[in-house]
Amino acid sequence: MLGHxxxxxxxxxxxxxxxRFQIVExxxxxxxxxxxxxxxxxxxxPQVSKHLRVLNAAGLVAVRVDAQRRIYAxxxxxxxxxxxxxxxxxxxxxxxxxxxxxxxxxLKEQGEKTWTQKPPKPCRITKRKL
Amino acid sequence: xxxxxxxxxxxxxxxxxxxxxxxxxELVMTRAFHAPRRLVFDALTxxxxxxxxxxxxxxxxxxxxxxxxxxxxxxxxxxxxxxxKQMGVRGIYRDIVPQERLVxxxxxxxxxxxxxALLTTTLLEQAGTTTLTTTILYVSKEARDGVLKSGxxxxxxxxxxxxxxxxxx
Numbered sequence: 001m002l003g004h005x006x007x008x009x010x011x012x013x014x015x016x017x018x019x020r021f022q023i024v025e026x027x028x029x030x031x032x033x034x035x036x037x038x039x040x041x042x043x044x045x046p047q048v049s050k051h052l053r054v055l056n057a058a059g060l061v062a063v064r065v066d067a068q069r070r071i072y073a074x075x076x077x078x079x080x081x082x083x084x085x086x087x088x089x090x091x092x093x094x095x096x097x098x099x100x101x102x103x104x105x106x107l108k109e110q111g112e113k114t115w116t117q118k119p120p121k122p123c124r125i126t127k128r129k130l
Numbered sequence: 131x132x133x134x135x136x137x138x139x140x141x142x143x144x145x146x147x148x149x150x151x152x153x154x155x156e157l158v159m160t161r162a163f164h165a166p167r168r169l170v171f172d173a174l175t176x177x178x179x180x181x182x183x184x185x186x187x188x189x190x191x192x193x194x195x196x197x198x199x200x201x202x203x204x205x206x207x208x209x210x211x212x213x214x215k216q217m218g219v220r221g222i223y224r225d226i227v228p229q230e231r232l233v234x235x236x237x238x239x240x241x242x243x244x245x246x247a248l249l250t251t252t253l254l255e256q257a258g259t260t261t262l263t264t265t266i267l268y269v270s271k272e273a274r275d276g277v278l279k280s281g282x283x284x285x286x287x288x289x290x291x292x293x294x295x296x297x298x299x
Contacts, residue, residue: 012275092187094147097161099183100173104165107172107179 011078014058019043020051024074027061031073154271159264167255170262171229174251175199185209194218201226205234221246229253236266245269 015021022041026032034052038045052072055061060079061072148160163170173179177195185192186209194208201223208218218239225233230253235246248267253260268274 016275090147090149093149093159096183096186097147097163099185100170101163103173103179103183104163104169107169108165111169 008078008081010058011060011082014055014060017051017054019047020055023048023051023055024060027072027074031071033066033069033071035069037072151274152265155268155274157266157268157274159262159266161262163260163262164258165260166258167253167260168229170253170260171232174232180207189213199223199226221249224248245273247273 015024019041023037026037026040034045034048037043037052038048041048052061052063055072056063059075059077062075063070063072065071146161150158152158173183175197177197180197181192181195184195184207189212190209192207192209194206196204196206198204203223204220205223206218206220208216210216220237220239221235223232223234225231232249232251234249236249237246245268247269249264250267251262251264253262255261
């Protein structure tokens, strides 16, 4: 579990930089050579390389060498871990809120009972006729 | 009593929870309820009612729920797990507009993030549906992201609908 959390922290740290985030966004579209990213992000090559090293260390990207070019691609694992954490937490709150839905229904019914002096209309009879 | 019917909530009456990061220091949680806002407000501020829904994942209960609903008044919640684990939170009400708005601080006993968070909850009623929006303001980006990290372990933090919303903040 602790190892898992450490990985998550690395993922957050790596994504927290606007330029690195943009690189991840670019790579979401598919693998790219470094030169291509330098062009699109209007950054210097050493800067892009530095960010790619950080992303690589966090396990967010993988690199392969194709002739003279270094081609980077996203590794889905850290992003999937992040997403599954997010989903788990959303579920916890959704469980709370579904209980609240049930409670509110109960309160609505109680309110109707308190405020309605007359007995409910005999809809049961209508149903029987149908 | 109609206890059984009261618990049954038709599926289409539940609205999906939305949770997003806003700016560097905030989390925003939005959820719609098919009930007038006076009832939602009661469910947020009356201990007997809060105890019935704010319980968290299976295995947890809420043995302590104290609310002194006035500006400057305190609240205290304690949750306990079947295995003995315990978790508590306390805070002070900063602003109260009955049925409309609640502002309070939040500080967990074993705080995993620095400083108090400030929670602003608003209730908006429209055609019998109440939309609850809670904005949680942390003292720093590190604190907000610390909450995100901790969610892994304690299951108490905030969540996001989608990764895209999380990272696009």
